[in-house]
Amino acid sequence: MAIVRFVLEDDTHVEVPCEEGGRLADVCDASPKGVVPFSCRSANCGTCRVVVVEGAGELESHDDEELDLLEIFNATATQRLACCARLKAGSGLVVLRPARDDE
Numbered sequence: 001m002a003i004v005r006f007v008l009e010d011d012t013h014v015e016v017p018c019e020e021g022g023r024l025a026d027v028c029d030a031s032p033k034g035v036v037p038f039s040c041r042s043a044n045c046g047t048c049r050v051v052v053v054e055g056a057g058e059l060e061s062h063d064d065e066e067l068d069l070l071e072i073f074n075a076t077a078t079q080r081l082a083c084c085a086r087l088k089a090g091s092g093l094v095v096l097r098p099a100r101d102d103e
């Protein structure tokens with residue numbers, strides 16, 4: 001079973017066990033409300049940018065839409081869009097936190 005750990009602003013965290021593989025957005029939706037904010041859910045707004053603190057290799061590669069929007073935000077290489085990213089089959093622990101507006 002995969003685990004996605006959300007690090008919160010106060011440095012506490014929430015862990016969500018999930019199926020191996022599948023949409024990160026579904027895991028976010030299964031977490032306590034508001035852990036990762038969403039708006040468009042279609043790689044248009046950047047609201048769902050997250051920083052992958054650990055386990056980036058547990059996620060499938062970016063698709064072109066995700067890469068294009070991350071480039072617009074000058075996002076660091078550790079950022080992903082939670083509405084686009086997918087966990088790999090056989091995935092383990094992924095640690096992430098919402099990206100701040102200034103990063």
Ligand code: FES
Binds near residue numbers: 037039046048084
């Ligand atoms: S919710 Fe808009 S880019 Fe992900």
